[in-house]
Amino acid sequence: MAENSTSAGEAAYPEGVPCWVDAQLADVAAGKRFYGELFGWSFQSSYGGSVWACREGEPVAALGQKADGRLPTVWTVYFATPDAEVLTRRIRASGGQVITTPLPVGELGVAALATDPEGAVFGLWQPGTHPGFGLRHAPGAFVWAELYARDTAAANDFYGDLFHEALFGPDATPDFGRAPLAGAFPAEMPPHFLVHFGVEDCDAALAEVSRLGGRVQAGPFDTSYGTVGVASDGQGASFAVLQR
Template identity: 55%
Template structure:
């Protein structure tokens, strides 16, 4: 399995009211197969490799949402850094059998994220390929505090996207030269175009072969289109909602000439 350096996105999962319905939706959309673990947690596989998880909501008040986990060698120490930097820890480090240790934090803008200290399960076995995770970004209304938070807690190297029509900051892991080639995620801003009640949150991207075909499939499967397909320098993307209300995005990278 791949090793993940500190702060790298290493896992994503969806919190759903109906995991069986989620299996049908994402199995059809991405071609995933599934294996159930203890506690009704379901691991999704693409070409036999781990790519994501689906988890049942234990309480109807919990959000239906996709979440991201960042890799760490020491979840307890990183939890302390989260508090020291102005964030919160809402789930203290918790061993998950022999697979690893998880924790859940909240940044100063209210966005929730996970920590994962890998054991037998370091994280993704496949990424940056169709049917797997490829990108994440946090949306916030408090960019100054949130930028300082992630760059302090994870050591991210931040660089603002030049000549962009939106206020966007890319993150590269600590010890790397910031830039497109090293970026693993980013920060965007919740503008007046978003509903006033929308909290800070992460958006998860999955690679697909064809963005427009993925959008058509989501619609056919009972999901909704939040942002129709549009082109960016890195490919063609769309923001979607599954048939239970979890928001995610898809990216089709430019095809080679």
């Protein structure tokens, strides 16, 4: 395990902490080949035909089959909550929208999808038997989520109200940043979350993305939290790699 990695499978995450990510793909088998080679993931079957990706034997992400080909091919970050019903009511009251009301995922937990007032999509996860990441902050695992927003001050207000302790409390160790949607982004790009996975060498990871049939969109470039490259897999799901 990497020196700064976190093995986190032993307890539920505090509310507002990114605790899980998944990708909805048209071709899950192709996704397994791409991400398996890129991040060294192994896979095991999970609920409803989805698969869990594992690193060092611990779950780090899920790949799911898109139910409708018209749905976007995306990575989604899920924030932990002890009560998804209560949190969805707070999201609506704060100007967000609920796309999918809280639904049980077998015994694993309860999931919901929502948007902030600018339309950026995120998930909620109320744990049952599955608390979330078994490993994070390590190569091949989740390390960061960046929200690209048109109005970062409004985003800070919205998420700061929802997840104040996770973002600003005395024990806060945020894995979630906010940045303006400007510069390299096309004008039509909507506000969105970008999931970051850890790598030991950003240049090498981006070269591997190209070799595997993905596309490098930007980078490497330096940020306050490390060296980042933005890419998409062969099916169009965007993600970032982060070297710290």
